[in-house]
Amino acid sequence: MITSILRSLLFSLTLIAFIASCSKPKVIKDLKGESYQLVNSDSARVNFPTDYKGDVVAVTFIYTHCPDICPLITSNLSNIQDKLQDTSGIDFVEISFDPRRDTPSVLKKYKKLYGLNDQFSLLTGDTTNINKLMNRLDIVTQVTYPDSTDTTSNNYFFTHTNRLYLMDRQGRMRYQYPASAVQPQTVVSDLNTIR
Amino acid sequence: MMKKIYFLVLALFIFVGCSSKSQQDGDNNNVVFGKIELSGAWARPGAKGQNSAAYMTITNGTASTDTLIGASSNVSKKAQVHESYKTDSGETAMRPAGNLVIDSGNKLQITPGRYHIMLMNLKRDLAAGDSLDVTLNFQHVGKKTVRIPVKIQN
Numbered sequence: 248m249i250t251s252i253l254r255s256l257l258f259s260l261t262l263i264a265f266i267a268s269c270s271k272p273k274v275i276k277d278l279k280g281e282s283y284q285l286v287n288s289d290s291a292r293v294n295f296p297t298d299y300k301g302d303v304v305a306v307t308f309i310y311t312h313c314p315d316i317c318p319l320i321t322s323n324l325s326n327i328q329d330k331l332q333d334t335s336g337i338d339f340v341e342i343s344f345d346p347r348r349d350t351p352s353v354l355k356k357y358k359k360l361y362g363l364n365d366q367f368s369l370l371t372g373d374t375t376n377i378n379k380l381m382n383r384l385d386i387v388t389q390v391t392y393p394d395s396t397d398t399t400s401n402n403y404f405f406t407h408t409n410r411l412y413l414m415d416r417q418g419r420m421r422y423q424y425p426a427s428a429v430q431p432q433t434v435v436s437d438l439n440t441i442r
Numbered sequence: 443m444m445k446k447i448y449f450l451v452l453a454l455f456i457f458v459g460c461s462s463k464s465q466q467d468g469d470n471n472n473v474v475f476g477k478i479e480l481s482g483a484w485a486r487p488g489a490k491g492q493n494s495a496a497y498m499t500i501t502n503g504t505a506s507t508d509t510l511i512g513a514s515s516n517v518s519k520k521a522q523v524h525e526s527y528k529t530d531s532g533e534t535a536m537r538p539a540g541n542l543v544i545d546s547g548n549k550l551q552i553t554p555g556r557y558h559i560m561l562m563n564l565k566r567d568l569a570a571g572d573s574l575d576v577t578l579n580f581q582h583v584g585k586k587t588v589r590i591p592v593k594i595q596n
Binding site: 311312313314315316318322325326329353357360361362387389391404406407409428 | 486487488489492493494495524526529531532533534535536554555558560561567568569570594595596
């Protein structure tokens, strides 16, 4: 009798654990234990994702010479922030894949012009580290020149992946979306799931 | 007799005056007088030397098709209508939109994520609350200028 009850209990607990694990978002990328040295808009060193351990992070990828989609991404992140009733423990990180032009001072100006508060980090860094991180997160970028006869100028644009990740407190990417187009409420709901 | 001559000369002046005005406004052949309207216009912030984008709705209230053939602005060295699009492999890219035809009675929406008037190489910072002039050049009605606000999209 007791054995039968224990067996039923064990089965029920196993079933509950299984259902609970199925309802958690899968790990898309696990950056736990990895560290990419970047620089923020105050020229301070930032180790990504190490320095954000313990927080939930909405992380995306832009370049400031982009006139349309990247500002749209920034605007979307800003809207997500506005929709959160409680923003404690949440960071918004935009990483530039154009470190050649996006210096800390350029990012500082972008942050100011777009009215972003201190919950936003705009990061740049050494080209090697940026490229390593972009490859790790499957962010594809390709330079395009308006004047194809001059590929040495500072006048270029990017074709690029349009993606927003949600990273959990342990540095694991758990959700991904089209950054410029995802509805803020969708991201807010998912943030609340992993925070 | 003198009165007739007077009115004839007056009519002649009016006719010549109207013709001159239509030449200043552009080639109005085959256009019934109506309006191209620019509405809902705004521009993004941007730093000097970088790029920004302007958006608006263009309504062709004339009785003829017209074509947007160019753009300029008092705050940038160059302006050009561009189109954001998704490549076959799923990335976001941008290309010049070329001339854009607007049929009579139709609207052209220049909106984020699709068309934008790229303001290239800004002559000064554009911050929320500033304003700037954008001039659109149409094949038939010629140039139309609108003063637009800079704002942060929400």
